[in-house]
Amino acid sequence: MPSNEINQESANKWLTDLWWQVKGAEDEREYYSNTAVNYEEISANLGWRAPQLCMQGITNYERRSGITIPRDGRAIDIGAGTGLSGQALRDIGFTGQIDALEPTENMFVQAQPKNIFTLWYHELLLEDKETSVPSNTYDLAYSVGVFSDRSAKSGGLRDSVRMVKPGGHVAVICVKRHWDGDLDIMAQKLQEEGKVEIKHVEVFEKYFYHTNSVSFILQKQ
Structure with missing residues (x-):
């Protein structure tokens, strides 16, 4: 997901997928690996404090x-x-x-x-x-x-x-x-x-x- 595509909707989807699709340790590691480049921008869109x-x-x-x-x-x-x-x-x-x-x-x-x-x-x-x-x-x-x-x-x-x-x-x-x-x-x-x-x-x-x-x-x- 290129950085210029990060918006509120895509950040919401990132969170929803994390909650409902990532079930175990290796799933989680792969998920964060695949989204690492955009992680901080996603966090900002989520208002993560x-x-x-x-x-x-x-x-x-x-x-x-x-x-x-x-x-x-x-x-x-x-x-x-x-x-x-x-x-x-x-x-x-x-x-x-x-x-x-x-x-x-x-x-x-x-x-x-x-x-x-x-x-x-x-x-x-x-x-x-x-x-x-x-x-x-x-x-x-x-x-x-x-x-x-x-x-x-x-x-x-x-x-x-x-x-x-x-x-x-x-x-x-x-x-x-x-x-x-x-x-x-x-x-x-x-x-x-x-x-x-x-x-x-x-x-x-x-x-x-x-x-x-x-x-x-x-x-x-």
Whole structure:
């Protein structure tokens, strides 16, 4: 789809096809690969504010709790895409190293000119298999719009927690229905196991269009 063909109608179709035709991990990887060149323009047409809302959730949590996620620390962007979320993290003052977990090469190619990421892990976040991302490494693991009912399902939250240092944070924003489904249950389970403490849950309106989202933050114990 050439860039000059991107308009509201084609952006709507992109989203509808993602929801109804992409059913699993490999479908999702191929879909994003085929649409990577136009991804940011599609996102703009959809009014997608998820990266900014994720960072707003982080700053709201810091303000409420008195805890500050170190801006000179190390972070990993889970489902880094074209770097929109990494740029949003930079925009709230994060100066430390940001690494990327992004399975789709074509998406990462679009991110490279932004010079945001240091390391790239070319893998999917799955329920039943750990990634090669090292354990206990990051001050912050964050994920914007990745957890869904396709590839990055609730079980992937456990691997996200594994990546961060004790005392580090996992920040996620997702469509509210995914939090209300399995993600809330998984977060509660990790808390019951003593792996994390659920520190912040916040609902945002108009994630895109009229779809609500939930920003939640876990702290590793």
